[in-house]
Amino acid sequence: MRAEPPRSLRLQLPRALLDPQQRDLGCGDGDGLLPVQVELEGGRLAAIRPLATAEGLPLALTPPVEPHAHLDKAFSWAEHSNRSGSMAAALAVNLREGERRTAEQVLQRGEQALDQAWRYGLRAIRSHVDSGGSAGPPSWEALLQLQQRWRGRVELQLVALVPLNHWGTPEGRELARQVAACGGVLGGVLGPPYPRSQRDRQALAQMLTLAEELGCGVDLHVDESGEAPGCGIRLLLEQLARRRPQVPITCSHASSLGLLALPAQQRLAERLARWQVAVVALPTTNFWLLGRRGDQDLAQRPLAPVRQLQRAGVLVAVGGDNVQDPWDPSGDFDPLELLRFSSRVCHSPPWQRQGLMPCITAPARLLGLSWDGIVRRGAPADLLVTSAASWSEFLARPHQRRVLRGGKWLPPPPTEQPASILASLDGSPPC
Ligand SMILES: [Zn+2]
Structure with a gap:
């Protein structure tokens, strides 16, 4: 099933990837992370608002x-x-x-x-x-x-x-x-x-x-x-x-x-x-x-x-x-x-x-790319959202991810697809 394009997302983003000109965002926690809500419109970021708590929010980056x-x-x-x-x-x-x-x-x-x-x-x-x-x-x-x-x-x-x-x-x-x-x-x-x-x-x-x-x-x-x-x-x-x-x-x-x-x-x-x-x-x-x-x-x-x-x-x-x-x-x-x-x-x-x-x-x-990778109003709605909630969790083990490009979710990466080589262990043939 194809996921609907989101209209807003609640995430933790590194302060280093957020617009330094946007003063209402603050400095971030000890890990340099900030809870924010990003509003998406027409494949771009329409607004970035600070949130009061990071509880339960996934760590996200802009695409590397x-x-x-x-x-x-x-x-x-x-x-x-x-x-x-x-x-x-x-x-x-x-x-x-x-x-x-x-x-x-x-x-x-x-x-x-x-x-x-x-x-x-x-x-x-x-x-x-x-x-x-x-x-x-x-x-x-x-x-x-x-x-x-x-x-x-x-x-x-x-x-x-x-x-x-x-x-x-x-x-x-x-x-x-x-x-x-x-x-x-x-x-x-x-x-x-x-x-x-x-x-x-x-x-x-x-x-x-x-x-x-x-x-x-x-x-x-x-x-x-x-x-x-x-x-x-x-x-x-x-x-x-x-x-x-x-x-x-x-x-x-x-x-x-x-x-x-x-x-x-x-x-x-x-x-x-x-x-x-x-x-x-x-x-x-x-x-x-x-x-x-x-x-x-x-x-x-x-x-x-x-x-x-x-x-x-x-x-x-x-x-x-x-x-x-x-x-x-x-x-x-x-x-x-x-x-x-x-x-x-x-x-x-x-x-x-x-x-x-x-x-x-x-x-x-x-590479001389037109977008520097910083989250600001008007930037592309491009994000890499991980299933980690902190940097320590991120470093501890591989995580699932969702990739948003132009405001739409991409298909999952190879590591998140069922491994056909393991299917034979259940007695069913690999597909
Ligand atoms: Zn080389």
């Missing part, structure tokens, strides 16, 4: 945004697994899979990803796309189709992922023109082993010049490693000091920055803030892949120092990165799972503004 995914290879683990968990093996399997990739496969993977993401409550995704070699054309063909098909439900932003020096070749410049024409972003990988030559410096300079010429943003996989801490970030900052292109620049991963001593971290964080470089921390894939030392247990977990970067004024978003592909067998495009995980590993609890923003408002800004 995924700042870093790989839709072209999502759900490919079953046929292209990497049970060693090493980065080198992940890359080798990825490259083999890419040689045989078809547009139909990417359409299927992307459609599943977007459908799940939408039902889980995501409203936008930035996906990197393997764009070098034979994987490029089928991946772009399929993802551009999906971008059109999903417009208005999940905004899809695409980043061309190639070896950095590709942008200096005639083929690279042609690809950049195509990427610019569809509103895309230039990507690449900057990580160890760093050559002794000027190769990376030159490739970076060429890429930044091209990005400025075409008005394209830049989003690099930087320092996704436990080696040579912060080396790629330094190379980038060096180039930015020569010529800061007037385009948005994002460093994805920045994992080895977290291995530097505090003063060095701080200096680099301040320089990133000065040059307005955003950072996307990717804790799930980092925790799966990085720091492996044969049979030895880990002592180091390379991860972007989220709080340190925020203190310096860097815009920090948190992303889910790989989903069931050779780089990471887990993940499901569920932003609430990611928020729970990142709260733990980044020591950044969601009752703090800085804990919540990396999943909601910061990625909205990073």
Whole structure:
């Protein structure tokens, strides 16, 4: 049965997601939550009123945004697994899979990803796309189709992922023109082993010049490693000091920055803030892949120092990165799972503004979305309502959710549908 669109909802919302200009709302409780009644009209929020009590009210958020995914290879683990968990093996399997990739496969993977993401409550995704070699054309063909098909439900932003020096070749410049024409972003990988030559410096300079010429943003996989801490970030900052292109620049991963001593971290964080470089921390894939030392247990977990970067004024978003592909067998495009995980590993609890923003408002800004994700009069009637009544309950276990988009309830996410694999236990065949 289809649920009727609601005309008003009584919820608990984080103060950090409510209009700071609306003074009658107060400050919220110790968890930063406020009981409110929201009035809905024509797919928008018509009014937000404070309530006297939070008793029995569900905790709600505005829909999160995924700042870093790989839709072209999502759900490919079953046929292209990497049970060693090493980065080198992940890359080798990825490259083999890419040689045989078809547009139909990417359409299927992307459609599943977007459908799940939408039902889980995501409203936008930035996906990197393997764009070098034979994987490029089928991946772009399929993802551009999906971008059109999903417009208005999940905004899809695409980043061309190639070896950095590709942008200096005639083929690279042609690809950049195509990427610019569809509103895309230039990507690449900057990580160890760093050559002794000027190769990376030159490739970076060429890429930044091209990005400025075409008005394209830049989003690099930087320092996704436990080696040579912060080396790629330094190379980038060096180039930015020569010529800061007037385009948005994002460093994805920045994992080895977290291995530097505090003063060095701080200096680099301040320089990133000065040059307005955003950072996307990717804790799930980092925790799966990085720091492996044969049979030895880990002592180091390379991860972007989220709080340190925020203190310096860097815009920090948190992303889910790989989903069931050779780089990471887990993940499901569920932003609430990611928020729970990142709260733990980044020591950044969601009752703090800085804990919540990396999943909601910061990625909205990073993707340049028209709505910042703040609940105010006239904003879209888009909410993610959970069955938790407090942050502690939210963190304790997975919760059911209802997703409201444009004032209407969406179908439930995959985790809330009956599990057919369990039906056989009752003697009835799986449907
Ligand atoms: Zn990635």
